[in-house]
Amino acid sequence: xxAQQEFCAGSSKIPYLPNAGPGDVLCFKHxxxxxxxMGRTMEDWLRFSVxxxxxxxxxxxxxxxxxxxxxxxxxxxxxxxxxxxxxAAFEFFTKLGVKYYTFHDRDMAPEGSTLEESNKNLDEITxxxxxxxxxTGVKVLWITCNLFAHPRYMNGAATNPDCLVLAYxxxxxxxxxxxxxxxxxxxxxxxxxxxxxxxxxxxxxxxxLKHMASFFKMAVEYKDKIGAKCQFLIEPKPKEPCKHQYxxxxxxxxxxxxxxxxxxxxxxxxxxxxxxxxxxxxxxxIVMASAFGMLGSVDSNTGSPDLGWDTDQFPMDIRxxxxxMKTVIEQGGLQPGGLNFDxxxxxxxxxxxxxxxxxxxxxxxxxxxxxxxVRIIEDGIISAMVKERYSSFSHGxxxxxxxxxxxxxxxxxxxxxxxxxxxxxxxxxxxxSIFNHYI
Numbered sequence: 001x002x003a004q005q006e007f008c009a010g011s012s013k014i015p016y017l018p019n020a021g022p023g024d025v026l027c028f029k030h031x032x033x034x035x036x037x038m039g040r041t042m043e044d045w046l047r048f049s050v051x052x053x054x055x056x057x058x059x060x061x062x063x064x065x066x067x068x069x070x071x072x073x074x075x076x077x078x079x080x081x082x083x084x085x086x087x088a089a090f091e092f093f094t095k096l097g098v099k100y101y102t103f104h105d106r107d108m109a110p111e112g113s114t115l116e117e118s119n120k121n122l123d124e125i126t127x128x129x130x131x132x133x134x135x136t137g138v139k140v141l142w143i144t145c146n147l148f149a150h151p152r153y154m155n156g157a158a159t160n161p162d163c164l165v166l167a168y169x170x171x172x173x174x175x176x177x178x179x180x181x182x183x184x185x186x187x188x189x190x191x192x193x194x195x196x197x198x199x200x201x202x203x204x205x206x207x208x209l210k211h212m213a214s215f216f217k218m219a220v221e222y223k224d225k226i227g228a229k230c231q232f233l234i235e236p237k238p239k240e241p242c243k244h245q246y247x248x249x250x251x252x253x254x255x256x257x258x259x260x261x262x263x264x265x266x267x268x269x270x271x272x273x274x275x276x277x278x279x280x281x282x283x284x285x286i287v288m289a290s291a292f293g294m295l296g297s298v299d300s301n302t303g304s305p306d307l308g309w310d311t312d313q314f315p316m317d318i319r320x321x322x323x324x325m326k327t328v329i330e331q332g333g334l335q336p337g338g339l340n341f342d343x344x345x346x347x348x349x350x351x352x353x354x355x356x357x358x359x360x361x362x363x364x365x366x367x368x369x370x371x372x373x374v375r376i377i378e379d380g381i382i383s384a385m386v387k388e389r390y391s392s393f394s395h396g397x398x399x400x401x402x403x404x405x406x407x408x409x410x411x412x413x414x415x416x417x418x419x420x421x422x423x424x425x426x427x428x429x430x431x432x433s434i435f436n437h438y439i
Contacts, residue, residue, distance in 0.1 A: 297337025
């Protein structure tokens with residue numbers, strides 16, 4: 001198989017054509033990589049990444065139907081198709097103009113019958129990945145280990161009641177960190193799809209949480225030992241495949257990390273589709289993680305709020321992308337994280353060009369969100385209103401509350417002197433009307 005084989009022959013480098021019409025879908029109308037906004041290029045603010053598993057391993061199969069996506073890179077033995085898939089992916093990255101990609105260890109190379117065989121397969125395929133990275137300049141945004149698909153992990157990985165399974169997961173993460181260092185991955189993600197329970201009756205929750213913390217501490221120690229520079233990220237999700245996952249949402253993860261003294265070693269990778277599954281608004285976990293200085297990266301997708309499962313659709317809603325980018329700008333960017341499209345084309349979208357169209361549309365949606373957020377921040381109308389709303393904390397007793405030095409006795413004395421607080425409108429509709437002006 002030649003590395004020069006072209007898999008996306010019908011597509012060329014995607015251009016930026018701001019005056020293109022509504023039917024022109026194979027061009028960027030809003031994403032201009034080199035455009036500078038607030039001192040940075042769009043490319044640097046957005047740090048787009050393509051996920052390997054959905055885009056190049058996905059078949060369109062679901063629990064009710066067979067494969068619908070037949071890709072030209074899936075022929076041959078498992079190792080032959082793995083090499084074809086990798087070359088096809090890098091062709092796609094370069095034609096799309098994206099500088100980052102993400103993958104699970106078992107997406108990249110097929111699992112063998114032993115750990116040694118799996119590691120050998122991964123070594124061979126990541127040798128090719130490193131070669132392609134050097135040729136194209138495309139880099140790894142993050143790596144993660146698939147600790148949920150194999151039957152050995154049906155009762156969890158780091159939280160499995162059998163220490164032998166936890167040990168296997170540890171060995172797999174050790175190899176994953178070696179690969180992260182080899183490929184220069186900027187982040188390393190832990191997603192605990194099986195870290196939770198279906199029945200509380202057969203579960204020792206306290207023991208499982210303690211074991212998971214020990215597992216993370218081992219990962220921190222090994223990362224430091226080998227000198228890997230990747231940022232560790234935990235990705236919250238409330239359910240699916242478990243009935244209840246321990247990393248339920250941003251606040252659950254932050255509480256866990258602080259309880260076990262791990263908060264300085266980890267940040268969060270927020271996937272909005274997971275956030276809405278937890279019953280929150282699209283931007284909720286992004287805002288909450290950022291408020292605690294824990295927002296590390298975003299798996300940029302969306303779901304269908306009327307459904308109760310993870311649909312991993314491409315994000316096309318401009319309000320949502322504006323809210324995300326407002327938070328990203330306010331915290332000074334996502335680096336070394338980024339916006340990773342953990343999204344898949346629908347099983348009915350069977351043409352290869354649909355994969356391009358989906359990514360282009362989502363990238364344009366975030367470019368529009370970025371421009372909107374810049375205007376909101378530069379105009380300063382909303383921020384000035386918020387500042388005024390909390391102005392009582394800038395002086396006097398409010399300032400002491402802000403500094404943490406106030407007492408309950410002072411609260412009582414203040415009320416006796418000043419009486420009942422007046423009712424002040426929250427002006428929610430005014431905020432929403434102003435926000436809509438920018439969309």
